[in-house]
Amino acid sequence: MDTSEQPAPGQKAPAALEVPEKPIGGDRLGECGLILPPNSGQPPSGITAASWLLADMDSGAVIAAYDPHGRQRPASVIKVLLAMVVAKELRGDLVVTASAEDTQQECTCVGLKDGGQYTVRQLLHGLLLTSGNDVAHTLARQLGGVPNALRKMNAMAKELGALDTRAVTPSGLDAPGTSTSAYDVGLIFRGAMKYEEFSSAIKLQQSQFPGRNGGTIMLQNDNRLLTNYEGALGGKTGFTDDSQHTYVGAAERNGRRLVVVLLRGQQTPTRIDAQASRLLDYGFAMGPGGVGKLVDGAPQPKPKVVPTQDSTDAEDVAVTDPRTGRPTPTAFGTVGLPITAVAVLGLLAGLVLFIRSKRAKAARARRQAAQAAQGV
Secondary structure (H helix, E strand, O other): OOOOOOOOOOOOOOOOOOOOOOOOOOHHHHOOOEEOOOOOOOOOOOOOOOEEEEEEOOOOEEEEEEOOOOOEOOHHHHHHHHHHHHHHHOOOOOEEEOOHHHHOOOOOOOOOOOOOEEEHHHHHHHHHHOOOHHHHHHHHHHOOOHHHHHHHHHHHHHHHOOOOOEOOOOOOOOOOOOEEOHHHHHHHHHHHOOOHHHHHHHOOOEEEEEOOOOOEEEEEOOOOHHHHOOOEEEEEEEEEOOOEEEEEEEEEEOOEEEEEEEEEEOOOOOOHHHHHHHHHHHHHHOOOOOOEEOOOOOOOOOOOOOOOOOHHHHOOOOOEOOOOOOEOOOOOOOOOHHHHHHHHHHHHHHHHHHHHHHHHHHHHHHHHHHHHHHHO
8 A cells, every 4th residue: 555645643744746837848748648759750669657758968858758747756766866966065075974873764775884984975876876775864964964955955956947856855765745757857867967976976887885894895786777788877776665666867879868767667577777778779769859858947937027107197196115105205295296287387487477577677777777868
């Protein structure tokens, strides 16, 4: 029975994520079924994923997809988002001490030792190669604690435009409200590959790691495409009972880099990594066209436009102070245009009377001067 969406006693179920007014990446990506460019061939058979996506890593063009914005649980592919935040904020040579709480996480686990010391780079290898949940908890603590790490992960997703994604655990273990989509996972993976610490770690086939009892152990990458697919650049697997099998990976051929995502897939009759290989072959055989785009950032809200008042209304509407709601004083007061007009007319009338009076006085002076001259 699926119980992952049942909140803990005393806690409320999280509200559903808001659905954007327009599908991120283009209108066609809002379709729920198979989405292909015109006149393209059908995708390979045997793809069991409930949602999948093929996209060009460099141009961002979405080549083909199936229900790309359908919301699914991510399982451990959410660790790509955690790794991206770690690569952005923490130095690879920073030394971190593991705690007892880290070692008690639900596994899969690398096998950290309480009090053991590890570099961030070593922890990233344990996170991405063998999907250590103990490592995910340790890195989350280093980011300021699990709640703070989740805030950073979700802020990063929002910044990228991955609006179907909500991380509730740093490891991808199922919990109420956990969500992502094939589109978002492709977007997140593309963003993470821009960080050297991530891109160099994700392609390692193996890596040395400090052992619990001293010495070192060898971590083996569980991404089979690294050895089974020519040009593989790395990827991340995931599985929980409720998410089923998830996968994201990338490969390069003839200078072209593609990313493939599968969510809620099954291992039979074909393993999920083999399904990813078939989709990559299909994508490389297709042209450069597409059905949408991996965006370069979240869409920005449109600025609010304040309508301009009509000239016929301006005479009757006073400007108000937004803090008080009262009319804002102007050079002519707040009484309105009619009183201002009367005041102006009064000034003009006074000026006319002044000029007429001055002219009359000048005329009288001239007459008096003439009379005085005649009397002489």
